[in-house]
Amino acid sequence: MSNTLASINIAFIGAGSMAEAVIRGLIDKGGVQGERIFVANRSNAARLQELQQTYGIRYTQDEAAKEQAIRQADVVVIAFKPKDAAEGVRLLRGLLNERQLLVSVIAGLSIETISGLLENPRMPVVRTMPNTSSTIGLGATGISFSAAVNAEQRQIATDMFRSTGIVSIVDEPLLDTVTGLSGSGPAYIYFMMEAMIEGGVQGGLNREEARRLTVQTVLGAARMVETTGEEPAELRRKVTSPNGTTQAALELMAGRGFSETVTQAVLRSAERASEIGAAISDSVTSQNK
Numbered sequence: 267m268s269n270t271l272a273s274i275n276i277a278f279i280g281a282g283s284m285a286e287a288v289i290r291g292l293i294d295k296g297g298v299q300g301e302r303i304f305v306a307n308r309s310n311a312a313r314l315q316e317l318q319q320t321y322g323i324r325y326t327q328d329e330a331a332k333e334q335a336i337r338q339a340d341v342v343v344i345a346f347k348p349k350d351a352a353e354g355v356r357l358l359r360g361l362l363n364e365r366q367l368l369v370s371v372i373a374g375l376s377i378e379t380i381s382g383l384l385e386n387p388r389m390p391v392v393r394t395m396p397n398t399s400s401t402i403g404l405g406a407t408g409i410s411f412s413a414a415v416n417a418e419q420r421q422i423a424t425d426m427f428r429s430t431g432i433v434s435i436v437d438e439p440l441l442d443t444v445t446g447l448s449g450s451g452p453a454y455i456y457f458m459m460e461a462m463i464e465g466g467v468q469g470g471l472n473r474e475e476a477r478r479l480t481v482q483t484v485l486g487a488a489r490m491v492e493t494t495g496e497e498p499a500e501l502r503r504k505v506t507s508p509n510g511t512t513q514a515a516l517e518l519m520a521g522r523g524f525s526e527t528v529t530q531a532v533l534r535s536a537e538r539a540s541e542i543g544a545a546i547s548d549s550v551t552s553q554n555k
């Protein structure tokens with residue numbers, strides 16, 4: 267494998283929103299040329315054409331050429347839905363070799379299940395959990411490596427996802443928690459933003475103004491935590507005047523179980539990732555019987 271991100275060939279199998287988020291980050295922030303990225307999916311040719319027009323990636327409709335591109339890639343990223351994982355990974359069985367690196371972004375799918383589906387425990391596998399903010403270089407990605415991943419491959423995988431944001435290297439079981447926190451996390455913030463906008467509208471603002479104020483509030487709050495280094499709880503206290511408006515709002519939120527709900531949501535998402543992983547593993551085991 268070559269040793270810089272800009273000089274490797276990357277094949278994405280799966281062309282959905284997560285693949286696009288990583289591709290855009292790699293091109294915009296990682297200095298990867300579009301022509302070094304090959305993208306394949308199952309059937310949606312219009313989607314591949316759209317990605318080619320937007321990012322200059324390569325794709326083909328020819329099955330033999332597709333297999334050739336996968337064989338020639340330094341890194342193969344699997345980015346299909348968990349329900350398609352068993353079939354999708356099996357199809358790669360005869361195409362991959364141990365000099366390549368297989369990177370998964372699939373929630374719940376364990377390294378052990380991937381190795382089992384490939385029937386090759388020596389295949390270097392990187393399991394990751396990125397998020398959609400990778401699109402703009404503000405992603406947060408958890409990464410775990412199989413024992414077969416060498417130091418250079420670790421660097422490549424880390425560089426790939428660093429080009430899309432921050433990277434946290436964790437033990438594999440913790441990737442489910444990363445899924446609950448930062449993988450699903452953008453949706454929690456969007457949910458909160460939807461509700462804030464609605465509050466602004468119900469209070470009489472027009473929707474566009476409510477949206478603008480909400481976006482800046484969320485951006486500013488995140489940036490304050492990052493820039494000041496202060497704990498969110500401390501910053502919250504600074505907003506909250508005794509017996510003032512914020513206190514009234516926070517008391518209502520606390521009374522309706524806001525903190526507990528968000529904490530439990532993170533843990534439920536993590537649990538769901540584990541359930542999804544177990545379901546794939548069980549389906550593979552029953553098919554092998």
Ligand SMILES: NC(=O)C1=CN([C@@H]2O[C@H](COP(=O)(O)OP(=O)(O)OC[C@H]3O[C@@H](n4cnc5c(N)ncnc54)[C@H](OP(=O)(O)O)[C@@H]3O)[C@@H](O)[C@H]2O)C=CC1
Nearest residue numbers: 280281282283284307308309310346347348350354372373
């Ligand atoms: N969305 C998110 O926020 C995040 C998603 N993930 C993970 O990313 C993965 C993809 O999610 P997302 O991008 O949202 O999904 P999408 O449904 O947007 O995309 C799935 C893609 O996989 C393709 N596909 C399905 N089966 C195969 C196959 N056998 N061979 C090749 N391509 C195949 C589909 O092609 P076609 O349309 O032709 O069928 C489609 O392009 C999931 O496993 C998810 O857990 C991880 C972190 C965050």
Ligand SMILES: O=C(O)[C@@H]1CCC=N1
Nearest residue numbers: 373397445449450451
């Ligand atoms: O909802 C999902 O299953 C995926 C994984 C993390 C974010 N989206």
